[in-house]
Amino acid sequence: MDQLAENIKYLRKQHRLTQQELADKLQLKRSLIGSYEEGRAMPKISVLQQLAAAYNLTIDELVSINLSSGFHERSRAKGLQILPVVVDHNNDELIPIVPVKASAGYLNGFADPEFIGQLPRFSMPVPELLGGKTYRVFQIKGDSMLPVLSGSYLFCEFVESVSDLRDGQTYVLITRDEGLVYKRIYLENGTHLLLKSDNPEYEPYLVDSSSVLEIWKARGVLSFEMPKPSHLDIARLSDVLAEMKEEIRKLRDS
Structure with missing residues (x-):
């Protein structure tokens, strides 16, 4: 990470930002930006993700390439965009919520720290959502994934690349053509994905x-x-079971 401190300073100046302005965009203290640029402190992974997204870079480019040389434009690897995240005053990640009404705007704002920062967010201290990973909540619309109901909120974990997908698992995808979709995914071949609804x-x-x-x-x-409630209510179900037991008893007695 020898290049990181110089890169943070270089990118900030290239975008004509003061340390305070960059700190405000990242929801950090100005003194932290100064310590990063002087190499006295190392940003958390969530801050690296925010910086990479803000400057349209990968984390690898941010920490290992001399960006002032311009070489990074030739070395970019095709892949998913690093996402911005939201943190609290302790620099711990919060979970943004993307409601149905914001899903259309998310296609244009998913890489914009300011857009993500305006979404409602919260923390969820449960074991299933711990472990230093990045999460987001998406509200879905429609009945294509029944029994998951329209209007439900999906708690999702960030996946870095298409190669990390697993056949038959359910994912929220953000695509250029389809926008935001929730489907069961199958790896069809090296260039395409098969998206299936649970509703036949x-x-x-x-x-x-x-x-x-x-x-x-x-x-x-x-x-x-x-x-x-089911069409066959509990009381009727109990009657049916009692009748079945009686029939079984009669068969045994005979």
Whole structure:
């Protein structure tokens, strides 16, 4: 990480920002920016992600390449964009929520720290969402993934690249052509992904893997719509079981 301190200073000056202005964009103290530029402190991974996203770089480029030479423009590898994150006053990551009404804007703002910073966010101190990973909550619309109901909130974990996808798992994808979709994903070949709905009324379809901008693995779901009672209520079910037991008893006695 020899280049990191110089790169942070170089990029800030290239974008004509003061240390305070950069600190405000990253929701950090100005003194932290100074310590990063002087090499007295090392940014957390969440801060590196924010910096990389703000300057349209990968973390590897940010920490290992002399950006002032211009060489990074030739060395860029094709892949997913590093995402911006939101942190609290202790520099701990918060979980942004992307409600249905913001899903259209997310396609244009997913790499913009200011857009992500304006989304509602919270912390969720449960074991399933710990471990230093990055999470986001997406509200879904439609019935293509029943029994997950329209309006439900999906708790998702960031996936760095298409190569990390696992067949048959459910993901939220951000793509250039489809926007934000929640589907079960299958690796069709090296260039395409097969997206399938859990609702059999919807036909599966292919997307070009190069059109994928972000990948989020679904980890859990929150819904505020209570389940409706079954057509066969509990009382009737108890009667049916009692009748079956009586029939079994009669068969044994005979």
